[in-house]
Amino acid sequence: MTDLDLSELDDRTRELDAAHVFHSWSAQAGLNPLVIAGGAGSRVWDHAGRSWLDFSSQLVNTNIGHQHPAVIAAIHEQADLLTTVAPATANLARGEAAKRITDRAPAGFNKVFFTNGGADANENAIRMARLFTGRDKILSTYRSYHGNTGAAVVATGDWRRIPNEYARGHVHFFGPWLYRSEFWATTPEQESERALRHLERVIQSEGPSSIAAILIETIPGTAGVLIPPPGYLAGVREIADRYGILIITDEVMCGFGRAGRWFAFEGYDLVPDLITFAKGVNSGYVPAGGVIISDAIAATWDTAVFPGGLTYSGHPLAMAAIVGALDAMSSEGIVENAARVGREAIGPGLEELFAKHDIIGEVRGEGVFWALELVADRETREPVSAAVIGRIKGALVERGLLPFVAENRIHVVPPCTVTDDEVAEALATYDEVLSLPLVE
Known part of the structure; x- marks a missing residue:
């Protein structure tokens, strides 16, 4: 094709986008993506x-x-074999993907519930926590983003929550950030101590027996890449254990290499109860996410029916992309x-x-x-x-x-x-x- 032809493709792309694509988080008029x-x-x-x-x-x-050629090859190979399958069936690509994920998780995490992305991963982790504990409330920070589905967006702390507050049982608290401290702290240690005290007071004030889980981004990403101060996440674990509250770590953005570790929480002396993931698990080549479930929680549904599911849970092309991505990330x-x-x-x-x-x-x-x-x-x-x-x-x-x-x-x-x-x-x-x- 000539340069003019290629330039016309860009123009055609913009014309189609403007005419027919509705963009997320945007006023539609005047967009020029x-x-x-x-x-x-x-x-x-x-x-x-x-x-x-x-x-x-x-x-x-x-x-x-x-x-990445290894991920593209894995998708091609799976596409030649089987492009889609119902989640109730067993599929080799799904099993291999789940094993690679759990192999990198902490001991005592052997099951994965696959979703289509990070928002519905958080949605289902919230559901699991509520069903497991018999409690309703979910605590999350104001400086957070957890996705744009019903409960996930209300768990989100930033401005996007406010026009979407239709889910019940969500309470917010301030996490630590020394640069713009909410606690008049002057050192990282002081920020950590005061933020933990604040969290515990919120728990006490809300009623510990009403709280199912603390949903927390290990490193809040969209909110500003907020690195936890020393002792904070270990302190959250201690407080949660004191009151019988679960911890869900949202590793959707910070996991699978982003923080220089397979899971960001590995650097902060924290083992959660549920781990949500998406994004980096296969770099978004085919949409995928999920919840890594601790054995104690997973056993709840050994004989009871888990009331949740997705048509494309563990989609073969997405699973092949996970296998290709994680294998390449390891070998390279x-x-x-x-x-x-x-x-x-x-x-x-x-x-x-x-x-x-x-x-x-x-x-x-x-x-x-x-x-x-x-x-x-x-x-x-x-x-x-x-x-x-x-x-x-x-x-x-x-x-x-x-x-x-x-x-x-x-x-x-x-x-x-x-x-x-x-x-x-x-x-x-x-x-x-x-x-x-x-x-x-």
């Missing part, structure tokens, strides 16, 4: 060949990068690469940017899961405006970097396969854009 036609590794491009270094991992899910040391590149390249590089640019108020993260907190004033910590963030995003895209921006933050979230050279390229682009006159 970026056209993505293809990708490989850490890069994506449009039909005409303009490319971007993808430091968003789309929605922080392409942990293995775009078009991809999780180890995420840990190393975060420690040796991303972290130090972002700290250099912090030293150079006053607009950066804080750098935080681990693995390939980082955030730059952008402020109008370092002293007052006033966030930059939406207009400034818009200019930053536009300038990054113009220079060939696809960013993930949220509120007043740039989230630095490349694939786990990212190279040191790609990190250096991204850091140079961030540096150039943050050097621009951004405030009018």
Whole structure:
């Protein structure tokens, strides 16, 4: 095809999108989405060949990068064999996927309930916790995002909860974040201690016997990549045990390599009761998610019927993608690469940017899961405006970097396969854009 033909494909894509696609979390008029036609590794491009270094991992899910050949081959092989099957049947791809997941889970986790994504994983984990405990309330933090289904979006703490509050039995509390502490803390240890005291007081005030579970992102992602302070998650476990409350860890975004570990909670002295996952388990090549269930909870339904199910639970193509992704991540040391590149390249590089640019108020993260907190004033910590963030995003895209921006933050979230050279390229682009006159 000629360059003109390729350019026309981009135009055609935009025309079809504007005419027929209803976009999530958006006012529909005036949208002008970026056209993505293809990708490989850490890069994506449009039909005409303009490319971007993808430091968003789309929605922080392409942990293995775009078009990894092992995952594509696994999907092709399964498609030639069997493209779909009812969940009530036994299927080899589903069993192999479940085994690979449970092999990486803590001891005492041997069953997986597969869903279509992270939201319905959290939805079903909430259901399991309520049925197992006979209690109703779910506690979750204000700085959180758990998905856009009935209970999951009400468990969510951010603004998206408010127009969607139709589910019952949800209570919110403040998790720790020293930079914008709700507890007047001045040290990480103090923040942890006071946040735990706050949580326990909420539990006591709500009535411990009414609370089924605490649903918590191990590392809150969309809310800002909020790294737990020392002792916090272990303290949550201690409090939950004291009152007979379950812990559901939402590992949808932070799991499967994103934090430089198979599960983020492995770094925080915490073993949960239920683990939800999606995104990185197969990098979203085919939609999949699920709940990893501790043996004690799973045994509840050995003789009783679990009242839940999905037509596409354990879909063969999604399961094949999980097997292909997890095998490749193991054999190629991809999780180890995420840990190393975060420690040796991303972290130090972002700290250099912090030293150079006053607009950066804080750098935080681990693995390939980082955030730059952008402020109008370092002293007052006033966030930059939406207009400034818009200019930053536009300038990054113009220079060939696809960013993930949220509120007043740039989230630095490349694939786990990212190279040191790609990190250096991204850091140079961030540096150039943050050097621009951004405030009018």
